[in-house]
Amino acid sequence: MAVIRDVMPAFELFQPASLADAVSLVDRYATDAWILAGGLDSFDWLKDRIKRPRYVVDLSGVAELKGVRESGDGVDIGAMTTLTEVVRHPVVRERYGILTEAAEAAASPQIRNQGTIGGNVSQDTRCWYYRSGWSCYRAGGNICYADTPDAINREHAILGADRCVAVNPSDTAPALITLGASMVIRSVAGERVIDAEDYFVGPGTDITRMNVLQRGEILAAIRLPGDWAGSRFYFEKVRDRQVWDFALVSVASAMTLSGNTIQNMRLAVNGVAARPLRLVAVEALARGRARDEDTAAMAGELAVQGAQALRLNAYKIPMMRNLVKRAIRGVEPWTIS
Amino acid sequence: MDYLLTWGHSPWGQQILTHVSWNLLWASLFAGVAFLLAHASYMVLSAHRKRHPDETDAMEASRPHLSARISRHSLTARLFHWVMAVAMFVLLFTAFLPIAGVKFAWVTWHWMAGLVLAASITFHMIHATFWMDFWSIWVGPKDLPELRAEILREFGHDVPGPKPGKYPLGNRLYHLAIVVAALSVIASGLTMMVRVRTPLFTRNPYLLGDATWGVVYVTHGMAGVALVGLVIAHVYFAVRPEKWWITKGMIVGWITRRQYLEHHDPHRWVVAETARRAETRTP
Numbered sequence: 044m045a046v047i048r049d050v051m052p053a054f055e056l057f058q059p060a061s062l063a064d065a066v067s068l069v070d071r072y073a074t075d076a077w078i079l080a081g082g083l084d085s086f087d088w089l090k091d092r093i094k095r096p097r098y099v100v101d102l103s104g105v106a107e108l109k110g111v112r113e114s115g116d117g118v119d120i121g122a123m124t125t126l127t128e129v130v131r132h133p134v135v136r137e138r139y140g141i142l143t144e145a146a147e148a149a150a151s152p153q154i155r156n157q158g159t160i161g162g163n164v165s166q167d168t169r170c171w172y173y174r175s176g177w178s179c180y181r182a183g184g185n186i187c188y189a190d191t192p193d194a195i196n197r198e199h200a201i202l203g204a205d206r207c208v209a210v211n212p213s214d215t216a217p218a219l220i221t222l223g224a225s226m227v228i229r230s231v232a233g234e235r236v237i238d239a240e241d242y243f244v245g246p247g248t249d250i251t252r253m254n255v256l257q258r259g260e261i262l263a264a265i266r267l268p269g270d271w272a273g274s275r276f277y278f279e280k281v282r283d284r285q286v287w288d289f290a291l292v293s294v295a296s297a298m299t300l301s302g303n304t305i306q307n308m309r310l311a312v313n314g315v316a317a318r319p320l321r322l323v324a325v326e327a328l329a330r331g332r333a334r335d336e337d338t339a340a341m342a343g344e345l346a347v348q349g350a351q352a353l354r355l356n357a358y359k360i361p362m363m364r365n366l367v368k369r370a371i372r373g374v375e376p377w378t379i380s
Numbered sequence: 381m382d383y384l385l386t387w388g389h390s391p392w393g394q395q396i397l398t399h400v401s402w403n404l405l406w407a408s409l410f411a412g413v414a415f416l417l418a419h420a421s422y423m424v425l426s427a428h429r430k431r432h433p434d435e436t437d438a439m440e441a442s443r444p445h446l447s448a449r450i451s452r453h454s455l456t457a458r459l460f461h462w463v464m465a466v467a468m469f470v471l472l473f474t475a476f477l478p479i480a481g482v483k484f485a486w487v488t489w490h491w492m493a494g495l496v497l498a499a500s501i502t503f504h505m506i507h508a509t510f511w512m513d514f515w516s517i518w519v520g521p522k523d524l525p526e527l528r529a530e531i532l533r534e535f536g537h538d539v540p541g542p543k544p545g546k547y548p549l550g551n552r553l554y555h556l557a558i559v560v561a562a563l564s565v566i567a568s569g570l571t572m573m574v575r576v577r578t579p580l581f582t583r584n585p586y587l588l589g590d591a592t593w594g595v596v597y598v599t600h601g602m603a604g605v606a607l608v609g610l611v612i613a614h615v616y617f618a619v620r621p622e623k624w625w626i627t628k629g630m631i632v633g634w635i636t637r638r639q640y641l642e643h644h645d646p647h648r649w650v651v652a653e654t655a656r657r658a659e660t661r662t663p
Contacts, residue, residue, distance in 0.1 A: 177388075177389075177391060178388025178389055178390075178396070178398055182388070183386065183388070183398065183399075184388040184398045185388075185398050185399060185575075185593060185594070185597045186575065186585055186590075186593065187585070188391070190583070190585070191585050191586065192585075192586065204577065205485065205487055205576075205577075206487065206575070206576055244483070245485070247485035247486070247487060247488075248483045248484060248485050249478070249483050351577075
């Protein structure tokens with residue numbers, strides 16, 4: 044249980060200067076190694092003494108993992124690039140505005156200065172039952188305390204729950220899925236590249252993890268293709284307060300139009316399931332239809348099919364429905380007459 | 381103790397059981413494969429004694445009216461067996477492949493296969509009780525002479541003692557083990573279904589206390605890993621050349637007259653003789 048704060052248990056700290064050294068270290072100490080990026084998720088775990096790794100591999104000294112580089116018609120973003128750097132990068136701002144918006148919506152300026160994009164997509168869930176150290180499914184136990192008749196579960200999942208009802212807290216994840224990003228993963232065995240939407244896993248597939256990173260693997264970079272660069276984007280994050288808060292529900296979409304007809308689109312939501320969800324059925328429905336209220340209403344209804352509310356989060360169903368509608372038809376700026 | 385069981389703590393800080401340690405899965409897998417290798421080696425090297433061909437010839441000659449095909453398993457019994465086998469494999473693969481590192485959404489497949497297994501075993505219990513020779517599959521003190529005779533035969537002795545009835549002794553002992561493991565896994569699994577979302581009933585994670593849930597999960601895990609070893613042994617014996625006639629009997633439903641006379645005691649598994657056609661008493 045979280046009884047001692049601010050005093051971390053002892054661990055051996057490694058600060059490699061190259062990616063090769065980093066993957067070698069996480070391979071050598073695979074079962075006991077903790078990978079430290081910006082530390083904003085990690086230090087909560089360590090200071091609460093709920094995670095007690097024997098070895099911590101701090102990636103902050105690995106220059107190869109930092110920065111935004113143009114590559115072909117897209118860009119490669121090093122996993123250790125801070126959210127502030129992502130937000131301020133001119134190419135990202137110009138071509139991938141949705142990522143700028145999403146990264147800028149994360150937490151607070153101080154946290155964005157320290158937090159990395161790799162950490163943002165790889166962070167653990169914020170379910171407080173789990174983070175309090177209780178023996179829930181996600182922690183290797185046999186119950187979900189957030190899915191009980193008297194649970195405090197206002198922020199939890201309405202879709203994709205499978206024993207665990209935690210949600211993914213990343214702001215940048217739905218934007219990256221919408222942009223068709225790829226995740227570049229390195230290990231001593233080499234490099235593998237997977238689609239952003241396949242980077243995240245739900246509890247049905249693996250209840251103790253939120254992404255596909257295996258022991259000994261490091262997320263090295265995020266690759267943005269040029270396919271959706273400069274298209275019409277929409278990002279919205281609904282939260283209880285406008286700064287330093289996780290999304291209750293967020294939506295990200297990219298679309299190309301021919302006149303007022305939706306030619307192609309990608310749409311993803313987060314905060315509603317243990318993984319950010321790409322809504323492929325909604326995309327298929329919208330494709331070829333007029334970008335109007337009717338299409339938006341149909342898409343909104345389709346998006347929430349199968350949603351199942353817990354005790355305190357039924358509000359997320361209309362919220363998700365409306366966010367999907369807004370992502371498709373857009374939002375007119377408010378005017379005060 | 382962590383090598384056998386895993387522990388967590390309740391919201392009140394009490395230490396509670398959560399699962400079996402998955403070390404036991406590897407132990408069961410190892411035990412199953414080790415038994416398989418040991419038995420296969422033994423069968424190559426041992427002098428286990430089979431009935432002499434001329435002995436069986438004489439028995440066949442003395443039973444001229446016995447049908448050439450002896451019915452061993454009715455269609456109903458065979459259907460039960462194969463449905464149960466498919467359900468068991470689905471259960472084992474969905475339970476243990478994720479633990480072995482093959483990740484997929486397994487829970488729905490698992491509980492659905494569990495329901496098929498539970499239904500098929502319920503059917504089997506009713507069918508066996510009212511339409512089959514219920515006691516022919518069970519073991520008891522009366523089987524000790526047969527056990528002694530089988531052991532002596534395995535060591536090459538010429539023992540005239542009792543041959544099995546319809547089911548060989550090993551078959552009956554295996555059935556006993558599988559009854560214990562399968563009923564444990566089904567009872568605990570049905571209870572655990574109360575904790576997962578199904579369209580069948582409303583979830584109730586508070587049906588039992590934390591400690592009791594721990595016992596249920598450990599029971600399920602123990603029975604599950606035991607079934608890994610038991611199923612390995614079963615498949616192994618099913619494909620062994622000298623046992624293939626039994627497996628074939630479970631597929632086609634009958635065995636030959638010679639197999640019947642060679643491997644069974646006609647006094648313990650009585651088959652009616654007619655001059656005209658196969659007419660057997662199939663329990």
